[in-house]
Amino acid sequence: MLKQVEKPFEFEGVNLKVTVSIGIAEFTTEVGEEKIIKNVRNAMLLAKKDGRNKFKIN
Structure with a gap:
């Protein structure tokens, strides 16, 4: 999921x-x-504290 979301995209130029x-x-x-x-x-x-764009399991 992270790989898919991190792809840059264009929005309104x-x-x-x-x-x-x-x-x-x-x-x-x-x-x-x-x-x-x-x-x-x-x-x-x-996950945010660890540098963002990550996942953590609790």
Whole structure:
């Protein structure tokens, strides 16, 4: 996914490059929705802190 998103593209005559930081968390039925969202958010923040345009698994 990161490789696909990082390809430059043109929008209204301007060349743009987009980067993404992705957080991934394991889903289990024992963990509540709020905890999963918190884990995903924490993983995303770690990806940003580590230099952006990365993914982290929490």
